[in-house]
Amino acid sequence: MDESKTDGYLMAIYRLQRSDRRVSPSAIAAERGVTSPTVTRTLQCLDEEELVDYERYRGARLTASGERRVLAALRRRRLLERFLTEEFGYDRSEVHDEADALEPHVSEQFVDRIAARLESQSVGPHDAPVALVESMARRERALQSLAQCEQGATVVVSAIEDQSLETLASLSKSGVVPGTTLDVLEPSSTGELTVEVSETGEQVSVSADVASAVSVVHVADEPTHDHRQHTEAR
Incomplete structure (x- = not known):
């Protein structure tokens, strides 16, 4: 095959x-x-x-062999994305398609040299660890999509799956990028999800399709308004 x-x-x-x-x-x-x-x-x-x-x-x-192969592919992809971003100045919204084109043509030796050049630090431009594949496996098993989150949840964006350049650029402009903390406010009658970017207080509407492609880690069960009050009190 x-x-x-x-x-x-x-x-x-x-x-x-x-x-x-x-x-x-x-x-x-x-x-x-x-x-x-x-x-x-x-x-x-x-x-x-x-x-x-x-x-x-x-x-x-x-199987264990299948998972090792997937994690190796993820490591290769994250390293390529990070290399393109840090060494050539690619924007987050551009790097996915370029990495797609390069990935089938790079050897493991080349990927290892990228890792050495970048000193195998922890994350790529769309997140996910690149050096410790075992840590990646444990972490990604804990992920859920933004669309699965209940109202009032507080989450951290871990990764954004394949989306158009326009969608990635729009999310980035709104501050919805890996590492961002979001408060899930409420779903709308149109199927969109409203979230608040904790760092800026900006409210962002996310379509159901895009919310399904945003992977997050759940970090708190407290209601959103309590979280904001706590932030304001500081």
């Missing part, structure tokens, strides 16, 4: 999988934009390669 296709399926399972539960072929089909029979055939091939553990009617989960 083509390596990029294999990595795409493994990445889809990684994003959908939580803890040790299995992912259904229909969920993978929706993520990949293909039919369920196509997914089933692919999962059978990946099972033979021992990259996934697939059981009919129960779904698939990554």
